[in-house]
Amino acid sequence: MSFDDSDTRREEMQSTMAAWVEDLVDEVEDAVSSDEFQRWLNVQSRFHDYSHRNTLLINRQYPNATRVAGYRTWQDEFDRHVKEGESAIWIWAPIIAKQCPECENSPSYHNRSDCEYDETPPEEWSKGLVGFRPAAVFDISQTEREPLPELETEATGTAGELLPALLEAASSLTVEVAVVSRDDWPHGDAKGVCQYRSPPERPLVEVRDRENNADLAVTLVHEYAHALLHSGIGDETERSKRELEAEAVGYIVGRYFGLDTSGSAFYLAAWRGDEPEVIFDRLERISSTAAEIIDTVGEALSDE
Secondary structure (H helix, E strand, C coil): CCCCCCCCHHHHHHHHHHHHHHHHHHHHHHHHCCHHHHHHHHHHCCCCCCCHHHHHHHHHHCCCCCCEECHHHHHHHHCEEECCCCCCEEEEEEEEEECCCCCCCCHHHHHHCCCCCCCCCHHHCCEEEEEEEEEEEEEHHHEEECCCCCCCCCCECCCCCHHHHHHHHHHHCCCEEEEECCCCCCCCCCCEEEECCCCCCCCEEEEECCCCHHHHHHHHHHHHHHHHHHCCCCCHHHHHHHHHHHHHHHHHHHHHCCCECCCHHHHHHHHCCCCCCHHHHCHHHHHHHHHHHHHHHHHHHHCC
């Protein structure tokens, strides 16, 4: 794919990218309604959303944890079994029991307290949180047997000289980049991360090395887009929109250089933070960032 060097080049790029974004929206809608996505969504719904405190506990004990559940939950819900010799990850589990409407204790603690509430008998009390207890959970990597459904989000194709050109383009895009080996990767199941740093330091993009260079290249573009678009933005409510923008840029740039980036549809379907049409509200930001990366990478390719 290429655009003529003419006065209308930018207009041609804009219209082509708008058409590709429309394709991406259609692909996301198809992905959401697919049986594959519904099976994946059904499994994801069975994992708990852990509190901030428990998330810190999990990360401290097992930094690479991605999906955790109790021993019996792995067996009964997912037909997986904890491997012999694995150490538990300890969290705080809520204790839900009938509680006194006044002192909010369970009946046994209520009877030992100074509370004099006696308007209704304990058997009529509503249930609520009365405390916490230590509970053991295990990460999926500590289990075996039946695999969980996965979404195919990887880009495919022949990256050729694109990957070295992307690495060379980092300097021109004012980004620092590091490709980290699988064994040394500290960011769990993330393919890449962008760490924003205070000027004059540049944002640091780290990507996990892998055999699929096409997917590695698109991951680089995704993180470059974060670096170019989102430095200094800390609003957590914007997170899904930031992922939408970055993945749309990756989709466009990868497609421009001849890669199959249709897996982006499942990636965006999994976020589900906004309707896919929100992409059109951010088309200018997406297309201008994609064009900047395409131009910069194109210059690196022409120098080789």
